[in-house]
Amino acid sequence: MAYEKKIPVDLDCPLRLTMSLIDSKWKSCILDELRGSESMRPSEIHKCLPEAAPRVLDIQLKQMVDDGLVAKTIFPELPPRSEYRITELGKSLLPIIDAMLKWGVEHYDVFLKKYQK
Amino acid sequence: MAYEKKIPVDLDCPLRLTMSLIDSKWKSCILDELRGSESMRPSEIHKCLPEAAPRVLDIQLKQMVDDGLVAKTIFPELPPRSEYRITELGKSLLPIIDAMLKWGVEHYDVFLKKYQK
DNA sequence: ACAAGTACCGAAAAAATTTTCGGTATATGA
DNA sequence: TCATATACCGAAAATTTTTTCGGTACTTGT
Numbered sequence: 001m002a003y004e005k006k007i008p009v010d011l012d013c014p015l016r017l018t019m020s021l022i023d024s025k026w027k028s029c030i031l032d033e034l035r036g037s038e039s040m041r042p043s044e045i046h047k048c049l050p051e052a053a054p055r056v057l058d059i060q061l062k063q064m065v066d067d068g069l070v071a072k073t074i075f076p077e078l079p080p081r082s083e084y085r086i087t088e089l090g091k092s093l094l095p096i097i098d099a100m101l102k103w104g105v106e107h108y109d110v111f112l113k114k115y116q117k
Numbered sequence: 118m119a120y121e122k123k124i125p126v127d128l129d130c131p132l133r134l135t136m137s138l139i140d141s142k143w144k145s146c147i148l149d150e151l152r153g154s155e156s157m158r159p160s161e162i163h164k165c166l167p168e169a170a171p172r173v174l175d176i177q178l179k180q181m182v183d184d185g186l187v188a189k190t191i192f193p194e195l196p197p198r199s200e201y202r203i204t205e206l207g208k209s210l211l212p213i214i215d216a217m218l219k220w221g222v223e224h225y226d227v228f229l230k231k232y233q234k
Numbered sequence: 235a236c237a238a239g240t241a242c243c244g245a246a247a248a249a250a251t252t253t254t255c256g257g258t259a260t261a262t263g264a
Numbered sequence: 265t266c267a268t269a270t271a272c273c274g275a276a277a278a279t280t281t282t283t284t285c286g287g288t289a290c291t292t293g294t
Binding site for chain 2: 013028093112115
Binding site: 054055077079082 | 269270271272273
């Protein structure tokens with residue numbers, strides 16, 4: 001799959017539904033970035049997540065727009081301008097992102113010692 | 118990757134660390150199953166998650182044992198017997214699983230209408 | 235004797251995801 | 265004029281994950 005998912009989301013069970021919306025490599029980070037600003041332009045998002053290939057962010061942002069987690073506004077200008085912002089549905093996932101972030105911070109050292117080098 | 122991860126967990130940021138521990142197709146379901154019993158034998162887990170190929174559960178259980186989320190006891194008996202149980206570290210992830218499960222239940226209908234058929 | 239169950243594992247195929255590369259188009263600043 | 269920036273997209277390569285298949289070894293029940 002490149003820019004469109006064969007099976008958009010996992011409808012087999014509620015837990016996997018939620019997972020399937022955020023379990024790609026960068027989606028949770030994108031949500032975490034978008035929460036911080038009213039809106040962000042693609043180039044800003046790329047700068048905030050420099051380790052992600054720009055193409056992946058494009059693809060994952062598009063999927064998140066399709067899923068309703070993120071809204072996109074295209075301004076009919078040249079050079080082109082567009083903006084992404086988190087939707088109410090996307091915001092409703094933030095408690096989950098928060099819980100994961102908190103857990104990660106609390107247990108980071110253990111896994112660093114365990115797996116680093 | 119087949120039965121061992123090249124990069125065991127993602128240490129780039131706390132959020133991705135947490136994600137990397139549970140973001141495979143069945144790990145969150147395994148945790149959700151294991152929470153319900155004191156312990157489970159592999160064959161029981163397979164029966165509870167019939168859609169997952171047994172080999173995948175083996176592999177993912179092994180990774181979860183390596184990561185410390187699940188503990189395994191092997192009984193030196195014949196025919197062989199072993200048991201998996203969730204560890205304290207694994208239990209500390211349950212609030213995240215709960216939040217995802219709750220979100221999934223609350224938003225299931227929307228995505229069913231949106232993507233089914 | 236033989237099928238079925240128990241737990242496990244390697245190899246390879248299949249599927250999905252991520253990354254890289256090159257390309258479109260227009261505008262601005264040096 | 266030329267490099268840079270904006271946003272986007274397709275194709276293919278690379279990587280990772282999931283699945284399938286076949287095999288080990290031993291026991292119980294028919």
